Amino acid sequence: LTTIAEEIxxxxxxxxxxxxxxxxxxxxxxxxPHVASTP
Numbered sequence: 001l002t003t004i005a006e007e008i009x010x011x012x013x014x015x016x017x018x019x020x021x022x023x024x025x026x027x028x029x030x031x032x033p034h035v036a037s038t039p
Contacts, residue, residue, distance in 0.1 A: 010022060
């Protein structure tokens with residue numbers, strides 16, 4: 001069951017620009033924070 005879950009969860013997604021969920025999450029963590037700031 002774990003193998004099947006990993007296979008499904010590591011498939012590229014069109015919604016994520018054909019990245020895997022793991023790759024998209026890593027890019028999100030590596031990027032700038034998306035927080036509003038005031039000058």
